Amino acid sequence: MTELGMLADGALRLFSQPLAMLLAVLGVTVGIVIGALPGLSAAMGVAILLPFTFGMDPVSGLLMICGVYFGGVYGGSITAILLKIPGTPAAAATAIDGYALTQKGLGGIALGTATLSSFTGGTISIFILIFLAPALAGFALRFSAAESFALAVFGLSIIASISGESLLKGLIAGFVGLLVSSIGLDPMGGFPRFTGGFTELMTVPFVPVMIGLFAAGEAFKSAEDGQIRKELKAIGRIIPPWSIFRKLIVTILRSTGLGTIIGIIPGAGADIAAYVAYNEAKRFSKTPENFGKGELSGVAACESGANGCTGGALLPMLTLGIPGDSVTAIMLGALVVQGLQPGPLLFKDHGDLVFTLFAGMLFCYVMILIIGLGSLRIIGKIVQMPKAILIPIILMLCVVGTFAISNSLFDVGIMLVAGVVGYFMQKWDYPASPVVLALIMGPMAESNFRRAMAMSGGSYDFLYTRPITAVMLLVAIVTLLAPVVMRMRRHYDSGAPVLDALP
Amino acid sequence: MKQRSGQSTPWLDRIGRHIDLIVPVILSLVAAAAIVVSRGFPKTAVSTDIGAGYFPSLYSCVLIVLCTLLATSHLLSRPQRAADATAQSATADHEFKDSPQYFKTAIAIVATFISLFLMPVAGFTLVSLAYMSGAMWLFGFRHRLWNPLIAVMVTVALYGTFAWGLQVPLPVGVFFE
Numbered sequence: 001m002t003e004l005g006m007l008a009d010g011a012l013r014l015f016s017q018p019l020a021m022l023l024a025v026l027g028v029t030v031g032i033v034i035g036a037l038p039g040l041s042a043a044m045g046v047a048i049l050l051p052f053t054f055g056m057d058p059v060s061g062l063l064m065i066c067g068v069y070f071g072g073v074y075g076g077s078i079t080a081i082l083l084k085i086p087g088t089p090a091a092a093a094t095a096i097d098g099y100a101l102t103q104k105g106l107g108g109i110a111l112g113t114a115t116l117s118s119f120t121g122g123t124i125s126i127f128i129l130i131f132l133a134p135a136l137a138g139f140a141l142r143f144s145a146a147e148s149f150a151l152a153v154f155g156l157s158i159i160a161s162i163s164g165e166s167l168l169k170g171l172i173a174g175f176v177g178l179l180v181s182s183i184g185l186d187p188m189g190g191f192p193r194f195t196g197g198f199t200e201l202m203t204v205p206f207v208p209v210m211i212g213l214f215a216a217g218e219a220f221k222s223a224e225d226g227q228i229r230k231e232l233k234a235i236g237r238i239i240p241p242w243s244i245f246r247k248l249i250v251t252i253l254r255s256t257g258l259g260t261i262i263g264i265i266p267g268a269g270a271d272i273a274a275y276v277a278y279n280e281a282k283r284f285s286k287t288p289e290n291f292g293k294g295e296l297s298g299v300a301a302c303e304s305g306a307n308g309c310t311g312g313a314l315l316p317m318l319t320l321g322i323p324g325d326s327v328t329a330i331m332l333g334a335l336v337v338q339g340l341q342p343g344p345l346l347f348k349d350h351g352d353l354v355f356t357l358f359a360g361m362l363f364c365y366v367m368i369l370i371i372g373l374g375s376l377r378i379i380g381k382i383v384q385m386p387k388a389i390l391i392p393i394i395l396m397l398c399v400v401g402t403f404a405i406s407n408s409l410f411d412v413g414i415m416l417v418a419g420v421v422g423y424f425m426q427k428w429d430y431p432a433s434p435v436v437l438a439l440i441m442g443p444m445a446e447s448n449f450r451r452a453m454a455m456s457g458g459s460y461d462f463l464y465t466r467p468i469t470a471v472m473l474l475v476a477i478v479t480l481l482a483p484v485v486m487r488m489r490r491h492y493d494s495g496a497p498v499l500d501a502l503p
Numbered sequence: 504m505k506q507r508s509g510q511s512t513p514w515l516d517r518i519g520r521h522i523d524l525i526v527p528v529i530l531s532l533v534a535a536a537a538i539v540v541s542r543g544f545p546k547t548a549v550s551t552d553i554g555a556g557y558f559p560s561l562y563s564c565v566l567i568v569l570c571t572l573l574a575t576s577h578l579l580s581r582p583q584r585a586a587d588a589t590a591q592s593a594t595a596d597h598e599f600k601d602s603p604q605y606f607k608t609a610i611a612i613v614a615t616f617i618s619l620f621l622m623p624v625a626g627f628t629l630v631s632l633a634y635m636s637g638a639m640w641l642f643g644f645r646h647r648l649w650n651p652l653i654a655v656m657v658t659v660a661l662y663g664t665f666a667w668g669l670q671v672p673l674p675v676g677v678f679f680e
Binding site for chain 2: 052055168169171172175176178179182186188189191193194216219220221223224386387388389391392393395396397399400403404407409412413416419420423427428430442445446449450453454456457458
């Protein structure tokens with residue numbers, strides 16, 4: 001059966017599950033609000049809502065998470081345009097021209113354009129995901145332990161590109177994550193490692209750690225800042241006239257393509273997609289001098305690029321089990337919690353569920369369009385909620401949500417410790433994403449390496465005699481070293497000491 | 504509240520200046536301990552298996568190398584940082600800026616841990632009410648009516664969602680069992 005036929009079947013199955021659709025709507029709504037609230041990211045939203053999905057069936061739970069993810073990426077544009085406070089890092093590029101338009105009294109048109117561009121970008125990227133994913137998953141089905149180990153190493157090599165300012169700190173965070181990932185039962189012999197006698201530590205408690213690092217840590221950091229309040233200007237007309245919007249279509253399609261490709265590249269997220277799309281829109285524009293002064297195509301490019309990234313980012317996560325960024329890493333955790341193993345077998349064993357999810361993702365983007373256009377004025381007021389109320393609510397949600405995972409206060413303790421660690425990591429510029437990536441990929445790397453070793457009779461030759469393994473390890477080395485070389489080259493060109501590029 | 508940033512939290516600033524030395528030392532000690540403990544992990548029955556301690560030891564060794572690199576680069580850039588710090592303190596004498604409210608974060612962290620320890624005794628409902636009201640007051644939202652009212656609304660919403668909706672047995676406390 002073709003992908004379109006399976007998608008139609010998936011849509012029929014989705015329509016027979018009204019609860020799943022309702023939860024998707026709820027997820028989109030929560031995601032838009034979380035994305036719009038300054039300081040709260042899509043990753044935080046997904047982490048907070050993760051425990052809610054435990055008692056749900058896989059389609060309902062995963063669609064709610066997808067709704068939060070998509071809504072969160074889109075929601076960041078609202079405060080960026082209205083208040084020049086990007087709700088998410090990806091919306092920082094949107095703020096450049098969006099806020100300038102608001103100051104000209106065209107805030108509504110900017111918001112409407114952002115909503116339509118997000119919908120178009122996101123929907124096209126999900127279609128690309130639908131058509132590319134089965135082919136990629138089919139290829140990955142040929143993988144044995146050696147290839148799976150190389151895949152895990154490739155996943156870990158992304159740490160270099162998500163390290164932020166300091167590569168060394170990113171790598172240190174990654175290796176701390178790997179060390180933490182070895183806590184629990186040894187994957188081959190079942191021997192308890194570093195558990196200190198606590199039975200709760202027999203498996204790596206990565207969901208509490210994720211909630212702590214991303215949600216509680218962010219909340220503790222937000223507690224430091226003062227209140228952010230700006231006067232909201234009048235929004236005015238929201239839907240842009242067709243005569244204006246049709247001139248943006250080429251920009252939206254180009255930015256969507258760029259966003260999807262960037263999303264597929266592990267380590268590159270919506271923020272990079274938004275900036276690249278903005279830059280290309282400016283390059284192709286006949287009036288590049290208007291960019292930064294309130295150019296509508298700047299807003300359209302950023303939003304279609306950022307949302308185009310979502311489908312691209314889900315591709316390696318669903319087909320290969322490699323999370324490209326923190327949000328997809330948490331979503332990978334959500335799949336595992338639902339008893340589903342992301343990777344090629346997901347398409348073979350749960351094909352019906354996957355295509356129901358795809359149909360649900362398209363439904364989420366339709367909801368973004370409807371809820372986005374219908375509630376912009378209300379959300380404009382919600383985003384002014386004082387942090388003094390918001391932070392305690394988030395922290396209490398973290399506590400109750402973590403408790404719900406296994407009804408254990410021990411897990412809540414782990415979450416809080418991770419929250420404190422996450423807070424200090426933010427203060428001292430240690431990125432949290434490598435820790436999560438390592439927690440997920442570490443056990444996969446170890447178990448597959450040891451299995452491959454056993455199959456090759458204790459020889460290391462599987463690392464270079466199997467073509468796919470060798471190529472993936474080579475790509476991993478390039479992925480790991482490329483940011484180092486580029487930084488060193490920049491330092492060399494500027495005349496600074498080359499070794500200063502590392503820290 | 505306007506404060507001199509240089510005077511508000513001097514000890515934190517001092518720690519912050521040497522954090523790229525303190526963190527690597529602590530992590531190296533943890534990694535060294537992990538290597539020692541890993542040596543006691545047994546091998547499996549599979550003769551070709553590398554053993555349960557191989558990967559933790561490998562991770563720890565790389566971690567120590569990375570920490571050494573970070574600490575070394577911190578020590579090598581010391582004269583430059585001293586010059587930067589002098590320039591910064593000279594600027595701080597003339598400029599006032601909003602100081603981050605570290606103490607609020609510290610109290611929030613301590614209060615959240617206390618809530619965790621109190622939950623089995625006092626139960627989720629009482630702890631949530633007290634925590635929500637207190638935290639809102641701490642972060643600057645101070646209203647005789649709204650504080651307890653929002654705390655009640657949030658607690659009821661959370662209890663309803665988790666205890667009734669998702670069948671999660673939230674702690675009721677020893678007094679209410």
